[in-house]
Amino acid sequence: MIELLVSALVLASMYGLVAIGISLTWSSIGMLNLAQGFVFTAGGYGAYEFTQWMGKHQHVHTGNALMVGVVLVGMLTAALAGLLVGLLAFLPLHDRVNFPVRGLIATLAISVIGTQLFIILFGPQNKPLPQLFGVKRMHIGSHGIAYGQVGTIIVATLVMAIVTFWMRGSRRGLQMRAMMMNPMGANMVGVSVRTTGMVALAISGALSGLASVMLAQTFFVSPRSGVAPLTVGLIISLAGGLGSIPGTVAASVLLGLAEAATARYTKQSLVPFVQFGLVIAILAFRPRGLGGVLEDVRE
Amino acid sequence: MREVSAGYGTMRVLHSLNFTVEAGERLGLVGLNGHGKTTLISTIVGMTGWQDGSISFLGNEIGGRRTHGVGRNTPKIVRSGIAIAPQGDAIFPGLSVAENLESGAYTQGAWRQRKKRREAGLDIFPPLASRLKQSAGTLSGGERRMVSVGRALMADAKLYLVDEPSLGLAPKISTALVAALCEIDLGDGAMVIAEQNLPLLTGRCDRILGMHAGELKEDVGEALGDLPPSAELS
Numbered sequence: 001m002i003e004l005l006v007s008a009l010v011l012a013s014m015y016g017l018v019a020i021g022i023s024l025t026w027s028s029i030g031m032l033n034l035a036q037g038f039v040f041t042a043g044g045y046g047a048y049e050f051t052q053w054m055g056k057h058q059h060v061h062t063g064n065a066l067m068v069g070v071v072l073v074g075m076l077t078a079a080l081a082g083l084l085v086g087l088l089a090f091l092p093l094h095d096r097v098n099f100p101v102r103g104l105i106a107t108l109a110i111s112v113i114g115t116q117l118f119i120i121l122f123g124p125q126n127k128p129l130p131q132l133f134g135v136k137r138m139h140i141g142s143h144g145i146a147y148g149q150v151g152t153i154i155v156a157t158l159v160m161a162i163v164t165f166w167m168r169g170s171r172r173g174l175q176m177r178a179m180m181m182n183p184m185g186a187n188m189v190g191v192s193v194r195t196t197g198m199v200a201l202a203i204s205g206a207l208s209g210l211a212s213v214m215l216a217q218t219f220f221v222s223p224r225s226g227v228a229p230l231t232v233g234l235i236i237s238l239a240g241g242l243g244s245i246p247g248t249v250a251a252s253v254l255l256g257l258a259e260a261a262t263a264r265y266t267k268q269s270l271v272p273f274v275q276f277g278l279v280i281a282i283l284a285f286r287p288r289g290l291g292g293v294l295e296d297v298r299e
Numbered sequence: 300m301r302e303v304s305a306g307y308g309t310m311r312v313l314h315s316l317n318f319t320v321e322a323g324e325r326l327g328l329v330g331l332n333g334h335g336k337t338t339l340i341s342t343i344v345g346m347t348g349w350q351d352g353s354i355s356f357l358g359n360e361i362g363g364r365r366t367h368g369v370g371r372n373t374p375k376i377v378r379s380g381i382a383i384a385p386q387g388d389a390i391f392p393g394l395s396v397a398e399n400l401e402s403g404a405y406t407q408g409a410w411r412q413r414k415k416r417r418e419a420g421l422d423i424f425p426p427l428a429s430r431l432k433q434s435a436g437t438l439s440g441g442e443r444r445m446v447s448v449g450r451a452l453m454a455d456a457k458l459y460l461v462d463e464p465s466l467g468l469a470p471k472i473s474t475a476l477v478a479a480l481c482e483i484d485l486g487d488g489a490m491v492i493a494e495q496n497l498p499l500l501t502g503r504c505d506r507i508l509g510m511h512a513g514e515l516k517e518d519v520g521e522a523l524g525d526l527p528p529s530a531e532l533s
Contacts, residue, residue: 171410174394174398177394178402180393185385186391187374188373190377191402192375193374
């Protein structure tokens with residue numbers, strides 16, 4: 001039972017990080033970022049390259065400093081990838097006609113090209129990342145839980161809490177929430193859509209990068225490792241209510257539980273059915289999602 | 300403002316306007332619906348479809364010829380010291396009244412003094428004091444307008460643009476709102492109030508200009524046409 005709960009929470013942390021990023025950009029600049037998977041994968045490769053470089057040139061293979069470095073470099077690379085997406089798809093298009101559709105297509109293009117680029121640069125093989133929290137297991141009663149799982153949950157919770165407080169307390173956070181509610185009004189109080197949009201993209205990139213490094217604790221980094229998190233992140237951000245961090249977290253926990261339970265008691269292959277079924281059920285009863293902060297979701 | 304024209308698409312709304320607002324002045328802008336008051340205010344902050352001509356603010360050029368990028372320069376212009384309370388209101392419905400007000404304190408200086416500025420704003424609009432925590436989307440029309448105007452006043456601006464403060468409000472409320480606006484100590488800042496209802500501004504503004512078919516008229520009566528101004532009050 002505890003194992004089920006832990007693996008559900010691990011999934012929830014990863015999905016939550018990606019979904020919050022998608023939700024932030026979608027609600028604040030009105031762009032559905034299909035390149036979030038590309039950003040996610042970029043973070044993983046950034047962390048991988050950093051580990052390789054440290055091993056080859058600095059002869060560092062273990063240690064806490066390396067682990068912190070891996071996480072930070074992963075987040076930084078993904079944040080830069082997020083800015084690149086902004087540079088290509090957001091800045092040139094955002095005040096043109098039909099931006100939502102054009103942005104969608106532009107980010108889809110970046111996603112496709114990005115995947116091919118990763119295959120060319122790194123090859124199709126899986127790349128491993130170091131075990132950040134060691135390979136030990138802790139024991140609660142008769143149950144063994146990997147340090148990696150506990151670490152993932154703690155770090156993700158911490159980072160999500162920081163983002164939540166930042167959104168509530170800081171000037172930039174207030175600007176971003178103002179932009180979600182009324183982009184025109186935000187413009188008129190001096191909030192620059194362009195700057196704030198790039199900040200939103202960088203932050204959601206960093207969150208995805210963190211999730212990417214965490215995912216690589218159990219899986220590997222591969223050119224397509226961003227596809228599944230993107231899909232699940234998208235439906236979670238909808239189910240959680242665009243722009244609502246608490247709603248997104250709640251939806252991630254729900255979907256994480258559903259996935260863990262389905263995989264354990266039935267077949268892994270049934271997971272997508274259960275996930276999408278759950279999201280449809282949530283949206284049927286709460287069309288604005290669990291959080292539902294936006295009075296009228298941007299068209 | 301010199302030789303300023305502006306419009307949307309192929310439509311030209313403003314025709315070569317020339318006027319100056321002095322520091323410390325309260326200027327009333329009166330005209331009927333659809334004669335360009337809102338467009339004039341939007342032009343100053345760069346939110347019309349296109350514009351031409353020179354707008355100088357504190358010695359800096361903020362106008363110029365522009366055919367695209369609607370609103371792209373607006374944040375920059377606003378941050379250079381112009382606060383705007385747009386027509387209707389452009390408040391943030393999901394944020395609390397306090398957050399709505401604070402969002403107006405954009406510049407570094409104003410943000411640091413936001414608590415003090417908010418207190419000053421609440422003195423002008425006392426009904427908001429008890430509703431600070433309430434979501435702005437649940438307010439009445441008059442209260443929303445107060446939030447909108449109050450948000451503009453939070454900014455550390457040298458020019459305040461208020462567009463139709465009375466629109467859609469009960470006469471009693473709009474009179475109180477405009478009276479409150481006209482009593483604020485602007486210091487060396489200036490204020491432009493666009494309004495359909497001439498008697499609301501008469502005697503309260505330093506100067507009143509009329510607006511008719513996209514042109515400014517010194518004679519307000521001409522701008523309002525044959526319609527006796529008092530007819531609107533009754």
